[in-house]
Structures are given as structure tokens and as C-alpha cells.
Amino acid sequence: MAEPTEDPQITFTQIDVDLDVQEILLAASQHDFAKLRQLVRTQSQLPDAANVKDPETGYSPLHSAIAACEPETDDKTNGAATVDPDVLKSGIATVKLLLQEGAIWNDLDNNDETPGCLARRIGALELYELIVDAGVRAEMLMNRLDGYEELSEDENEDEEQEAKTEEEPETAPELVDASEQETAPTDAPANPQVSNRGYLDSNLTIEQDRILDSDQNGVMMEWEREIMRKSAAKLLPTPGLKVLNIGHGMGIVDGFLQEKAPASHHIIEAHADVVAEMKKRGWDSKPGVVIHEGRWQDILPALVENGETFDAIYYDTFAESYADFRDFFSEQVIGLLEQEGKWGFFNGMGADRQISYDVYQKVAEMDLFEAGFDVEWEDIPVPKLEGEWEGVRRAYWVVDNYRLPLCRFMD
Ligand SMILES: C[S@@+](CC[C@H](N)C(=O)[O-])C[C@H]1O[C@@H](n2cnc3c(N)ncnc32)[C@H](O)[C@@H]1O
Structure with missing residues (x-):
């Protein structure tokens, strides 16, 4: 309920807004398709009607539509509650409508759940898949737009460069630092601000x-040891191969x-502390090992130029x-991997939430496909990690299964 204010006009408007919000949320939770469509499209005065929020629960219309599918606790089949098929059907229509009208796929409620988390928790897996697909579309679009932003910044800088006076030294054009904008780093997503x-x-x-x-x-x-063991075993099934680890x-x-x-074992490492530690542990004198100190972005072009190729690459x-990861596989791997070679990566994208993990698996799969790679996934159960996070800023892994990727050039 709106707080009374001194200005009767403001009070009136606020009450109107609150009523509109509640009406939209109610229509969503009742799967009242016709009314909801009318409300979000035309009737409501709200600027972003598909994304209004209930102040108490933090529910968006998507949350409300999905929560209404939760089975009654005494409605059990074989001990597990299942979603009523009719409710599910109307829920699907409502969720599709909201997504079409611009509902945000990963908005959080006051319980820290996205609509997809809620769908998964109540066992509404068809709704979960709809939200995953919406997430994939949104992330693909965002990644493409970031690419355009980089391109246009680059063009502007070219023009600026041309306009510079001759005395000024040439500097490499700096692209937008996408690492601060993207949501799903490829490894321990410490926090999105870590560049x-x-x-x-x-x-x-x-x-x-x-x-x-x-x-x-x-x-x-x-705790990642088992994942590393399986990744190495898939990449190098026999002795005598050439491998690159980044x-x-x-x-x-x-x-x-x-x-x-391996016949040769190249390692690229960019952090000075890690390089010092690896030398202390004698890595520079192990058989076949070549250490490249620096960022892969700076090292790989020279390796390609020297004609180095590998049977296996790990990233x-x-x-x-x-965006960095996508640059790696769409620009660099083609020049480094033998035709029959295999490559893999630590698949930690979005691993702090199941739905983000599922969305990013699909995003990566589509981008890998576009770059000319087939990918096979193997599920590896991850043990419970509760005790592991003591002294660590945040748990970067919560999902139950690690999906180990193995990539090859398409036939
Ligand atoms: C998650 S650790 C790798 C763990 C490794 N797979 C293992 O089995 O122990 C990531 C490493 O990548 C290094 N690194 C980060 N950015 C890099 C870059 N642009 N180029 C090369 N190495 C980088 C970090 O310093 C760090 O040592």
C-alpha cells in the first residue's frame, strides 16, 4: 500500500502504479493470457510492464506465472510431486507471452532465485527449458552487441589516429575491455569486476x-584435480604427442x-608469481617442457607464425x-591444432548457478559450432564442496555435475 504523501496528485499516481503492478502479477499467476496480454501491451501505463516487481517477494510476472505451477504437497505420484498438466500448459503459454513482451530471464526475487531457478526447484522442467532458451537468446545477442561496440570503438580510434599529428608516437588501438562487461568468465568467476x-x-x-x-x-x-585428470586423459590418450597448455x-x-x-609440452603462463613458483618446482627442466611467460594473446600469434602445431590444447x-575465450577458439585454435587434434577448456562458465551453467553451455556450443568445432560433453559428478570455501571470497562452483568438453574440427 502506498504511503500517504502531502501531494494528493503523487498519492493518486502511486496508488495507480501499485494497483497496476498487482493486477499484472495476479493475471500472470492466474495464467490469464488475454488479460495479461492486454495489460502488458496496452492498458497499463507502466513503462516496463513485463518486468514489474512485487515489493514483498521480489516476484516478477515470470516468477508469478511459474510459482503458480507448484504442485500441492499432497499431490504425489510415486513420492514426488508433479506439476498438473493443465496448469503446466497454461503456464507455458503465459511464460512464452511474457518472454515475447521482454520479460528478463534472470531477474532475481527476494529469495535470490531467477524464474528458471524457481521452475527447476518445483520440477517444472518444460518451463525451465523455456527460460534457458530465452537466456541463450539474450546472451548471444549481448555478446554480438559487445562485438559491434568493439568494432565501432576501433573504427573511431582509427579515425582519431589518422587525425593525430606526426610527432605523436603510434600506440596500439585499445579495444573496449570486455572483461568488465561480460557475465560469464570461463574460470572461477571471482567477481565480474576482476579484470x-x-x-x-x-x-x-x-x-x-x-x-x-x-x-x-x-x-x-x-578439488578440481579429478577434472584435470580426466581432461588430460582425454586430450593425450597416447605418449609421444605435442601438447599446449594455457x-x-x-x-x-x-x-x-x-x-x-608428450614429445613436446608447451605451457603459457602470464602471472609472474606463478611463473616463479613453476620454476622453483623445476618445471623448466622437465622433459619436453617449453615455458612461455606472458599472456596467450601475446604469445600465440608468434607460435602460429613459427608454424608450431599441437595434437592437443588445453585452455x-x-x-x-x-569474449576473450571466444577470441581464443575462433581466432587462434585454427592455426595451432593439428587436423586430427583435440582441444578442451575448463568449463566453469556460470557455474555459480545451474541455470547460468546451462545457458552458457548452449551459448558456447553455438559459438563453437560457428567457429567450426564439434564438442562432446561428459558429465562428471562434483563432490559436495561446503568445507572448501573457507577463506575464499565466494563459492565459484555450486552445480552438481561438471560438463567436460572435448572439441575437434568438424568433419
Ligand atoms: C585456473 S588457473 C589454471 C589451473 C591449471 N589448469 C591447473 O591444473 O592447475 C589459471 C591460470 O591462468 C593464468 N592466466 C590468467 N590469464 C592468463 C592469460 N591471459 N594468459 C596466460 N595465462 C593466464 C593464471 O595466472 C593462472 O595461473
């Missing part, structure tokens, strides 16, 4: 079972790769954006 360059300038705490950055974000942790971290995957006795960096 790769900021990370590389920070001091690390390197312990036996973890590496933390200066803000206590987990860079690499021992991001040494705790050296776990490099340890497993070494066990496969696991930190504080990089999805």
Missing part, C-alpha cells in the same frame, strides 16, 4: 591446495599431461571474459 590485467598485477597467495588472488578470490583449487595455475593438469610423456585461464 585480467588487474589480476595479473596483483600479488597471489600460493598454498599447497589453492591459489588465491589479493582479494581472496579462488584462482585454482585442489594457464599453469597449480600445475595439476600439466602434471597429468607430463605423465603421458584454463583466470579473470578472462567469455
Whole structure:
């Protein structure tokens, strides 16, 4: 209910708005398709009617429509509550309408749940899939728009460059730093504000079972060992192959790769503390090992120019954006991977929420396809990690299964 104010005009308007909001949320929760369509399209005076919020629950119309599908607790089949098929049908129509009208797929309610989280929790899996697909569309579009932004900034800078006086030294045009804009970094998404360059300038705490950055974000942790073991086994099934690993971290995957006795083993590592530690541990004198100190962005073009090729490549960096990762596989891998070679990456995109993980798997799959790669996924159960996060700024992994990717050139 609106607080009374001195100005009767404001009070009147506020009450109108509150009533509109409640009417939209009610129509969504009743799956009243005709009324909802009328409200969100024309009748309501609200500027963003498909995204209004209930002040008490934080529910958006999408939350309301999905919550209304929750089965009664005593309506059980084989011990599990199932969504009533008729309610589900009207729920699907309502959710589709809201998405068409611009409802935000990942808005949070006061319980820290997105509409998709809610759908998954109540077992409305068809609704969950609708929201995942909406997320994929939204993220693909956003990634494309970021690309255009980079391009137009670049063009502007070209023009500015031309206009510069001759005495000024030439500097490389700087692109938009997408790492601060994107939502799904490829590894431990410490927090979206951690940029790769900021990370590389920070001091690390390197312990036996973890590496933390200066803000206590987990860079690499021992619990990932099994994932690294399986990734190395898939990439190097036999001895005598040539392998490239990008991001040494705790050296776990490099340890497993070494066990496969590769003919050559190149490692790119950009953080000075990690490079110092790997030398202390004798990595520079292991068989076949070539260490490249620096960012892959600077090292890989020279490797391509020298004609180096690999049977296997692994990519696991930190504080990089999805755009960096996409650049890696769409620009660099083609020049480095043998025709029959395989490559993989640490698949940690969006792993702090199941729906984000599912959305980013599909986004990556589509971009990989566009770049000319097939990808196979293998699910690996991740043990409960509750005790692991002590002293770590935030749990970057909450999903139950790790999806291990193995990529090859398309036939
Ligand atoms: C998650 S750790 C890698 C863990 C490794 N897979 C393991 O098994 O221990 C990420 C590593 O990538 C490095 N790194 C971050 N950005 C990089 C970049 N642009 N180029 C090369 N290495 C980078 C970090 O310094 C860090 O050592």
C-alpha cells in the first residue's frame, strides 16, 4: 500500500502504479493470457510492464506465472510431486507471452532465485527449458552487441589516429575491455569486476591446495584435480604427442599431461608469481617442457607464425571474459591444432548457478559450432564442496555435475 504523501496528485499516481503492478502479477499467476496480454501491451501505463516487481517477494510476472505451477504437497505420484498438466500448459503459454513482451530471464526475487531457478526447484522442467532458451537468446545477442561496440570503438580510434599529428608516437588501438562487461568468465568467476590485467598485477597467495588472488578470490583449487585428470586423459590418450597448455595455475593438469610423456609440452603462463613458483618446482627442466611467460594473446600469434602445431590444447585461464575465450577458439585454435587434434577448456562458465551453467553451455556450443568445432560433453559428478570455501571470497562452483568438453574440427 502506498504511503500517504502531502501531494494528493503523487498519492493518486502511486496508488495507480501499485494497483497496476498487482493486477499484472495476479493475471500472470492466474495464467490469464488475454488479460495479461492486454495489460502488458496496452492498458497499463507502466513503462516496463513485463518486468514489474512485487515489493514483498521480489516476484516478477515470470516468477508469478511459474510459482503458480507448484504442485500441492499432497499431490504425489510415486513420492514426488508433479506439476498438473493443465496448469503446466497454461503456464507455458503465459511464460512464452511474457518472454515475447521482454520479460528478463534472470531477474532475481527476494529469495535470490531467477524464474528458471524457481521452475527447476518445483520440477517444472518444460518451463525451465523455456527460460534457458530465452537466456541463450539474450546472451548471444549481448555478446554480438559487445562485438559491434568493439568494432565501432576501433573504427573511431582509427579515425582519431589518422587525425593525430606526426610527432605523436603510434600506440596500439585499445579495444573496449570486455572483461568488465561480460557475465560469464570461463574460470572461477571471482567477481565480474576482476579484470585480467588487474589480476595479473596483483600479488597471489600460493598454498599447497589453492591459489588465491589479493582479494581472496579462488584462482585454482585442489578439488578440481579429478577434472584435470580426466581432461588430460582425454586430450593425450597416447605418449609421444605435442601438447599446449594455457594457464599453469597449480600445475595439476600439466602434471597429468607430463605423465603421458608428450614429445613436446608447451605451457603459457602470464602471472609472474606463478611463473616463479613453476620454476622453483623445476618445471623448466622437465622433459619436453617449453615455458612461455606472458599472456596467450601475446604469445600465440608468434607460435602460429613459427608454424608450431599441437595434437592437443588445453585452455584454463583466470579473470578472462567469455569474449576473450571466444577470441581464443575462433581466432587462434585454427592455426595451432593439428587436423586430427583435440582441444578442451575448463568449463566453469556460470557455474555459480545451474541455470547460468546451462545457458552458457548452449551459448558456447553455438559459438563453437560457428567457429567450426564439434564438442562432446561428459558429465562428471562434483563432490559436495561446503568445507572448501573457507577463506575464499565466494563459492565459484555450486552445480552438481561438471560438463567436460572435448572439441575437434568438424568433419
Ligand atoms: C585456473 S588457473 C589454471 C589451473 C591449471 N589448469 C591447473 O591444473 O592447475 C589459471 C591460470 O591462468 C593464468 N592466466 C590468467 N590469464 C592468463 C592469460 N591471459 N594468459 C596466460 N595465462 C593466464 C593464471 O595466472 C593462472 O595461473
